[in-house]
Amino acid sequence: MSIHRPTFSRRILLKGLGALALATAFPAPALSAADPRMRLIPSTGERLPMVGLGSWTTFNVGGDQQLLDQCADVIAHFVKAGGRLIDSSPMYGSSQDTIGYGLNKLGRPGAVFAADKVWTWSVAEGREQIETSRRKWGIPRFDLLQVHNLLSWEGHLKTLFAMKAAGDLRYVGITTSDGRRHGELAQVMRTRPLDFVQFTYNIVDREAEQRLLPLAMDRGIAVIVNRPFQQGGLIERLRGRPLPSWADEIGAGSWAQFILKFILSHPAVTCVIPATTRVDHVQENVAVAGSVLPDEALRRRMAAYVRAL
Amino acid sequence: MTEWWTYSLHSFLLFSPRVYWRLIEHYNQSLWPLQIPVLLLGFVVLYGLLRRQPRTWRAAWALLACGWFFVGWGYLDQRYAAINWPVKYMVPVFFLEGLLLLVLAARRPTDVRPGAGRRLGLVLLCYALAGHPLVTALLGGAWSAAELPGLLPDPTAIATLGALLGWKKSRWRGVLMVIPVLWCFYSVLCLLAIDAPAAWVMLGALGLAAIAGWGLVWTPIRKRR
Numbered sequence: 001m002s003i004h005r006p007t008f009s010r011r012i013l014l015k016g017l018g019a020l021a022l023a024t025a026f027p028a029p030a031l032s033a034a035d036p037r038m039r040l041i042p043s044t045g046e047r048l049p050m051v052g053l054g055s056w057t058t059f060n061v062g063g064d065q066q067l068l069d070q071c072a073d074v075i076a077h078f079v080k081a082g083g084r085l086i087d088s089s090p091m092y093g094s095s096q097d098t099i100g101y102g103l104n105k106l107g108r109p110g111a112v113f114a115a116d117k118v119w120t121w122s123v124a125e126g127r128e129q130i131e132t133s134r135r136k137w138g139i140p141r142f143d144l145l146q147v148h149n150l151l152s153w154e155g156h157l158k159t160l161f162a163m164k165a166a167g168d169l170r171y172v173g174i175t176t177s178d179g180r181r182h183g184e185l186a187q188v189m190r191t192r193p194l195d196f197v198q199f200t201y202n203i204v205d206r207e208a209e210q211r212l213l214p215l216a217m218d219r220g221i222a223v224i225v226n227r228p229f230q231q232g233g234l235i236e237r238l239r240g241r242p243l244p245s246w247a248d249e250i251g252a253g254s255w256a257q258f259i260l261k262f263i264l265s266h267p268a269v270t271c272v273i274p275a276t277t278r279v280d281h282v283q284e285n286v287a288v289a290g291s292v293l294p295d296e297a298l299r300r301r302m303a304a305y306v307r308a309l
Numbered sequence: 310m311t312e313w314w315t316y317s318l319h320s321f322l323l324f325s326p327r328v329y330w331r332l333i334e335h336y337n338q339s340l341w342p343l344q345i346p347v348l349l350l351g352f353v354v355l356y357g358l359l360r361r362q363p364r365t366w367r368a369a370w371a372l373l374a375c376g377w378f379f380v381g382w383g384y385l386d387q388r389y390a391a392i393n394w395p396v397k398y399m400v401p402v403f404f405l406e407g408l409l410l411l412v413l414a415a416r417r418p419t420d421v422r423p424g425a426g427r428r429l430g431l432v433l434l435c436y437a438l439a440g441h442p443l444v445t446a447l448l449g450g451a452w453s454a455a456e457l458p459g460l461l462p463d464p465t466a467i468a469t470l471g472a473l474l475g476w477k478k479s480r481w482r483g484v485l486m487v488i489p490v491l492w493c494f495y496s497v498l499c500l501l502a503i504d505a506p507a508a509w510v511m512l513g514a515l516g517l518a519a520i521a522g523w524g525l526v527w528t529p530i531r532k533r534r
Binding site (some may be wrong): 057058060061062063064067091092093094151177178231233 | 319320322323324325328331332335386389392393394
């Protein structure tokens with residue numbers, strides 16, 4: 001079996017040199033720049049750990065103190081393990097409040113890469129929603145803001161690019177999920193200077209390989225992968241089925257690690273954001289990035305194995 | 310919303326079943342022992358409707374109205390909206406239903422003819438008072454998960470449907486049923502999204518209400534023929 005480390009284009013590597021200048025302006029990542037767990041953000045060359053933390057459903061716990069503390073524990077272990085990118089949305093109920101609670105409990109760690117979204121029909125209300133989200137997180141500004149599910153994307157992108165130009169935001173992105181509106185998303189990727197794009201990609205939902213992932217590489221757009229486990233449904237379907245004997249060769253000790261390794265082995269993927277309420281799961285997820293990733297031949301074998309189950 | 314056919318119920322899932330049931334348990338625990346007088350008042354509603362004397366009749370509808378006000382404020386606004394944001398838009402709708410019930414409480418007693426509609430209405434009301442708390446306690450695995458009318462929306466909507474179907478003969482009955490029916494449908498969708506068996510209980514109650522409603526509409530038509 002051959003193993004490969006992700007490679008990047010010369011253009012991206014040159015941009016990486018520019019990151020030296022940015023390093024003085026922005027908080028340094030918790031991990032070293034040479035760490036294999038990191039991926040480059042093509043537009044700046046900043047390095048980002050390839051396993052992030054999603055918050056859809058899992059962090060929407062309302063005012064339940066016990067669950068709030070549990071989520072704060074997940075965030076604490078994520079940060080302790082070297083994780084940086086935490087992603088949320090105003091659509092996710094109380095998730096932003098939960099993240100704010102967790103970060104506050106942690107003493108506001110500077111390494112966190114705060115990614116959120118704008119999600120409202122009204123472009124005029126976008127700024128106000130972003131400000132509300134920022135207050136909930138309890139941070140001076142977001143690192144990344146994305147237009148959620150392409151909702152009123154033209155107007156919101158204007159707002160986000162204006163914020164970026166004013167120094168109120170570092171990166172601009174756009175999202176979709178579950179394979180919806182890929183054609184429209186591709187059009188936005190081609191015509192707008194996006195830093196990030198977020199969509200669903202996993203070992204069974206592979207439509208993104210046809211158009212979005214190659215386009216992201218070509219355009220130098222960082223890719224965040226959401227719903228890696230199909231909201232847990234994929235893990236549920238595979239539960240009780242044996243991992244292949246060769247899973248050890250890539251250090252996959254569970255189905256979750258097997259799936260994450262498949263996703264991260266695509267060279268266009270910058271970061272995957274599994275969501276969880278459990279500390280052991282967050283540790284298991286983050287650990288994936290520290291070991292070898294499968295090459296193209298093994299990726300095909302992995303997909304075929306899961307398809308045959 | 311484009312490509313709407315690609316969405317499933319789970320696409321709109323906002324919270325986990327564990328968070329939902331814990332929310333109800335904590336809400337009930339924060340109100341204890343209010344459940345005891347509320348349950349007694351529920352039986353006062355039943356008594357008032359069965360007696361059909363002006364004073365008890367009006368008290369019954371006024372109590373139902375109070376249930377909608379309390380659920381709208383105490384549960385939807387103060388608790389449930391925190392994890393399920395569409396619910397905050399339903400708070401004024403619950404207040405509107407309470408106001409409409411108060412208006413009806415001020416009117417003279419009217420009555421539907423005894424028959425299948427009345428019996429099914431009685432079944433629904435009794436289920437909301439005694440059956441639904443038991444079923445939800447069993448499904449939730451704790452007494453603190455029991456859902457009582459006047460404190461939580463599902464049994465309040467079922468009780469109101471039962472009362473309207475069994476006792477309220479008025480052109481406004483259909484109007485008053487719109488909000489409870491819509492709530493029941495919304496609740497069914499939320500419960501199905503979290504794979505909660507309580508969804509089927511709510512669907513059963515809705516089915517019973519539909520049968521009773523159909524009987525009330527169909528019987529006069531058949532007699533006119």
